[in-house]
Every structure is written in C-alpha cells, then in structure tokens.
Amino acid sequence: MKSILIISYSKDYHVEKVLEIFKRNQTKCFILELDNFPKNYLLKHAVSESNISVIIENTTTQEILRFSNIGAVWLRKPANFSYHLSDMDQSIQDFADKETEHALFSALYALDCFWLSHPKYLRASMWKGEQLQRALTFGFRIPDTLISNDPDEIRTFFLEHQKVVFKAMSDSVIAEEENEGQGVATTLIDAQMLDDCDSLRLLPNQFQAYIEKAYELRVTIIAGSVFSAKLDSQVYPETQIDCRNLNVKIPMSVYSLPKKVEQACLDFVNSYKLNYSAIDLIVTPNGDYVFLENNPNGQFRFIEENVPELTITECLVETLEKAC
Numbered sequence: 001m002k003s004i005l006i007i008s009y010s011k012d013y014h015v016e017k018v019l020e021i022f023k024r025n026q027t028k029c030f031i032l033e034l035d036n037f038p039k040n041y042l043l044k045h046a047v048s049e050s051n052i053s054v055i056i057e058n059t060t061t062q063e064i065l066r067f068s069n070i071g072a073v074w075l076r077k078p079a080n081f082s083y084h085l086s087d088m089d090q091s092i093q094d095f096a097d098k099e100t101e102h103a104l105f106s107a108l109y110a111l112d113c114f115w116l117s118h119p120k121y122l123r124a125s126m127w128k129g130e131q132l133q134r135a136l137t138f139g140f141r142i143p144d145t146l147i148s149n150d151p152d153e154i155r156t157f158f159l160e161h162q163k164v165v166f167k168a169m170s171d172s173v174i175a176e177e178e179n180e181g182q183g184v185a186t187t188l189i190d191a192q193m194l195d196d197c198d199s200l201r202l203l204p205n206q207f208q209a210y211i212e213k214a215y216e217l218r219v220t221i222i223a224g225s226v227f228s229a230k231l232d233s234q235v236y237p238e239t240q241i242d243c244r245n246l247n248v249k250i251p252m253s254v255y256s257l258p259k260k261v262e263q264a265c266l267d268f269v270n271s272y273k274l275n276y277s278a279i280d281l282i283v284t285p286n287g288d289y290v291f292l293e294n295n296p297n298g299q300f301r302f303i304e305e306n307v308p309e310l311t312i313t314e315c316l317v318e319t320l321e322k323a324c
Contacts, residue, residue, distance in 0.1 A: 002071025002113075002324040004029040009079035010036055014301050014313075018074075021317045027324075030065040032056065034079035038100055045107045054107045067107065071324030072114040074316070075122065077297055114323030116223070116316070117274045117296060125272040125296045128169040128206060132291070134271065138264045140291035144209040151200040154207060163210040164189045165241065186242040211290055216243055217255055217281040219262075220300050220312055221269045223319045226262055227310045229303045230255035252306040261289050268294065275319070 004022070008015050010033045022029050032041070042057040054067035081100045088096065105119060115121075125131070132142045146157040147169070158164050168184040188210065194200065216231040232251040233243035239250050257265070261281075269277040278298025282290040300312045 001028065001321075003065060003069050004320050004324060005032060005065065005070050005073045006030070006076060007032045007034065007073065007108075008076035009034055012077055014299070015076060017301070017313050018317055021313065025317075025321065027317075027321055030056070030058075030063060035082055036060075037081055037104070039082045039084055043103060043107070045103065052110075054110075067111060070111060070113055072116070072320045073108070073111060074116045074320055075119060075297075114275070114320070116276045116320065121273045122296045125274055125277070125294060128293055131294050135268060135291040135294075138268045138271075139260075140264060140268075141288055142291050143211050146207045147204050148207070149201055149204045151194070151197045154200055154205075155194050157207055158189060158191070158194055161209040164207050165210050167206050167208055169206045185244070188241050210241075211282055212285055213240070213282050214285045214287075215283055217257075217279075217283060217289075218303055219257065219265050219279040219281060220298070220303065220310075221265060221274075221277050221279070222312065222315050223275045224266065225315050225319075226257070226266065227300075227303070227312050227315070228255040228257045228262070229253070229307050229310060249306075252303065254307055254309050258289075272296070276316075 004027065006015055006018070006029055008031070015031065019029070019031075021027075040058060040060045042055075042059060044053070044055045044057075046053045056065045056067075057063070081097055083096060108119065129145070129147050132145055135142055144157075144161060146153065148154055148157075166187045166189055168186075189207065213234055216233050218229045218231060220227040220229075230253045231243055232253075233239040235250060236245075236248050238245050238248045243250060265279050268279070272294075274296055276296070278295040278300060280292040280295065282292060284290060304310055304312050
C-alpha cells in the first residue's frame with residue numbers, strides 16, 4: 001500500500017482524528033505542516049533526462065517521504081510558511097514565500113495520484129462571484145449580490161433591497177500577532193454604515209440582499225458521497241445573521257435533501273473536478289433552497305461533533321485509503 005500525504009498546518013484538529021484512524025488501520029502517511037515548512041523539512045527535487053526524484057524529510061521526526069510512493073494527497077488547509085531566520089525584512093519575506101511556494105508546488109503539481117483536492121481545482125473553485133454565477137446554471141436560487149467599491153452603487157443596492165448584509169469573500173479571519181485572529185462576521189448593514197465614503201471606496205466588498213431563513217444546511221461532499229446537516233440557526237438571535245458564533249450551540253441534525261437539490265450539489269462540485277467540498281445553503285420559510293457559497297477546503301468536524309450519525313471522517317479516510 002502506498003503512502004498518503006496530508007498537507008495542512010500543525011494545529012489542525014481535523015487532521016488529528018484522521019491520524020488516529022490511520023494509526024489504528026496501520027495506514028502509512030506523512031504530514032507536511034506548512035506552518036513549519038521549510039524550517040523543519042528538507043526538500044530534494046532532482047530532475048534530469050534520465051531520472052526524476054522528489055524527497056521530503058521531516059528533520060524533527062526523521063520521517064522521509066518519496067514522491068514515487070505517494071498514492072493519495074489530502075490538501076487540507078493552506079498556512080503561512082516559516083523559516084530558520086524569523087526577522088526577515090518584509091520584501092525578503094515576500095520573496096522567500098514566493099520561492100518556497102514555487103519549489104513545493106512544482107513538485108506537488110507533477111504528482112499523478114488521487115487528490116482531495118488538486119490545488120489547480122481548489123483555486124479555480126474559490127471565487128465567490130463566479131460561484132454564484134455557476135450555481136445559477138445548476139438551477140439554484142441565489143441572493144441578489146453586489147461586489148463593489150462604488151459608494152453610489154452600494155447605497156442604491158441598499159435602498160433597493162432595504163435589508164442587506166456584508167459578507168467577506170476570502171478568509172473570514174484577520175490574522176493578528178501571536179497567531180490570534182479577529183473574525184469577520186456576516187453583518188447586517190444599516191444606513192449609517194453607508195455614510196463613510198472613504199470606507200466604502202477603500203476596496204471592493206460583497207453585499208447581498210438578506211434572505212429570510214427557516215434554517216441553514218451544510219452539505220459536505222467527498223468523492224460523490226453526500227452528508228447533509230440541518231443547522232437551526234434561527235433559534236437564537238445571536239446566530240440568525242451569522243451561524244458561526246462559537247458561544248452559542250445551535251441545534252444540528254441529519255437532513256435528507258430532495259433528490260433534485262442533492263444532484264445539483266453533486267453536479268456543482270463535480271463541475272470543478274473537486275473530490276471534497278462543503279456547500280452552504282439556506283432554506284426559506286417557503287421551502288425554497290438558496291445557494292450561499294462553496295467551501296472547497298471547508299470545515300467538517302463541527303458538523304460531525306454535533307451530528308455523529310454523519311460519519312464524514314470515516315468516509316474521508318476510506319476514500320484516501322482506497323486510492324492507495
């Protein structure tokens with residue numbers, strides 16, 4: 001059996017549970033912690049007319065991975081690189097990051113094996129505006145959306161819809177010192193917020209017409225297997241706009257998607273050639289299904305911990321092991 005390469009960061013608790021199962025199954029795997037790369041790793045990528053060889057060594061554990069022995073890759077989560085020299089000037093740091101990324105992904109892109117999911121497909125699937133346009137082609141309803149830094153357009157959009165939310169398009173956490181971060185919540189806009197022209201003009205932001213919810217759905221897809229969870233976010237005022245409030249435990253349960261909606265989710269994910277994805281949907285009080293976004297590296301443990309019947313980790317492990 002070949003090895004499984006897991007690419008993530010050092011404190012990813014999604015990886016921890018997977019490793020427990022791999023250990024129990026005696027499955028060979030190698031962890032590449034991007035937040036410790038290249039500081040704690042040696043990369044050796046040799047290319048000639050007669051031979052191609054890629055080896056990564058973990059200098060802390062002395063584990064060695066030969067790319068010729070990789071059967072599957074789980075590209076779980078990106079992270080910032082780290083180096084032996086920690087006080088580089090920003091310009092040098094930027095150069096080092098670009099060179100490191102180029103070196104690592106030059107080797108990874110050449111791997112001919114099963115990916116969960118390949119970086120070129122992950123990148124193609126991450127753009128929120130494009131996701132909304134694509135969702136329409138698969139029959140989903142979507143919220144009216146404006147991505148703009150034109151204050152007049154934003155105000156017009158607000159007046160047209162009255163109830164509007166701001167929603168981050170990239171990372172919903174702003175990194176701060178000592179690895180702490182500040183969350184960027186989905187926020188209900190009021191007229192006073194639109195008075196600050198400088199703020200609105202600063203960068204393009206995403207604004208969406210607020211859609212009333214009966215509840216929300218998290219649809220996790222792994223290589224064609226569908227796990228759907230119902231999130232009763234409207235039970236508590238704190239989670240009605242944004243359900244990602246860790247101080248409130250919202251009720252979650254297994255949800256049976258209508259066949260048509262399930263197939264639309266599968267077709268949407270497959271159109272990007274992804275082997276993993278997590279889709280967020282709204283179900284309105286009238287029973288309409290509304291597409292919000294696709295998360296190609298989305299979290300799943302919070303669903304599994306609240307709805308243990310959804311054995312997402314086991315499916316992920318079986319998928320990777322089968323590929324090897």
